Amino acid sequence: MTTEKVIPRRKRTGAHRVPATYAEYLAWEDESALVEWRDEELIVYMPPTDRHQDITGFLFGLLKDFVRLLNLGVVRIAPLEVKLWPDGPSREPDILFISHDQLGRLTPQRFEGGPDLVVEIVSTSSARADRVEKFIEYERAGVREYWLIDPRRGKEQADFYQVDAVGRFVSIGLNEDGLYHSAVLPGLKLDPTMLRTRDLPHSQLVLAALAKDLPQLADDVRAAYRALYDALARGTD
Structure with a gap:
């Protein structure tokens, strides 16, 4: 007699981790949940806050239309599995940009490898993963640019990273105009202060x-x- 593994549903108290194989991760049926897989563990995150959704929607709309205007590739939004390397973790970035050169890695089920640009909107349940675990993983996978947007009250912050000549993430500050200038999307400039306003x-x-x-x-x-x-x-x- 076999015992079926019980995987917890989403709760509002934070991220939940449970031992699970990659096959069990793929068998997860709740497409509305943000679920990731790492080191033989399934990670189920709490539902996003309204502010998280607001910022995600704004950035997704801006990036999608900018990329479409210049015919640079495609922009996708979670949930979408990103299998960072063949035997490595599966993440679901809040937003990702895939250039034309990498579109061959985008299948109907997932993206295989490191996207050109990843944006994570930090939440209480994802803060450590976004700033530590994913930072290391995205760097290793060859992500060229990583945005970390923290909208939590009292912790509002925007951090931007680009890869250097040896493939390491380095922190990039604002230019003299007070804007962040993207390297992956030339011509895209972002004023981080707008992400702190009540009405985006x-x-x-x-x-x-x-x-x-x-x-x-x-x-x-x-x-x-x-x-x-x-x-x-x-x-x-």
Whole structure:
């Protein structure tokens, strides 16, 4: 007689870990849960807060439209399995960017390897994993850029990392303009202070502010975004 392993459902008290094989992780049926697998353990995270969802939605919308505008690849959002290396952990980043060069690694079930860009929105249940475990794993897997956005009250912080010449993550500060300049997505500039505001800006307004000055775009496209920016800016006054 075999005993079926009982895997806990999501709870609001934090992340839960239970011994499980990779096959058992793949057999998990609740697609609405954020579940990861590492070192023969299944990790089930607590449901995201409303603020977490708000920031994730804003950044996903901005990155998706920016990447589509410049035809750079695709942007995906959790839950989606990222198998970092063949016998390694499976993570589900909040947001990930995959360049055209890596699209062959994207299957209907998962992405295999390190995405070009990973964004994690820190929560109480994921803070250690995001800052320690995943930091090491993403670096090893060849992720080229890693954003850590912590929206928790009293702990608001945005950290940005890019790989150096030997493949190590190094912390990247803001430029003289007070903005973070992405290396993986040239032309993308982000003001981290906007992520601390109660009402996040309209993602299309932020996109238009970027696109109206992008040298990669044709003159008529930049002009169209300049007009869109002016219209949206007036609407937010």
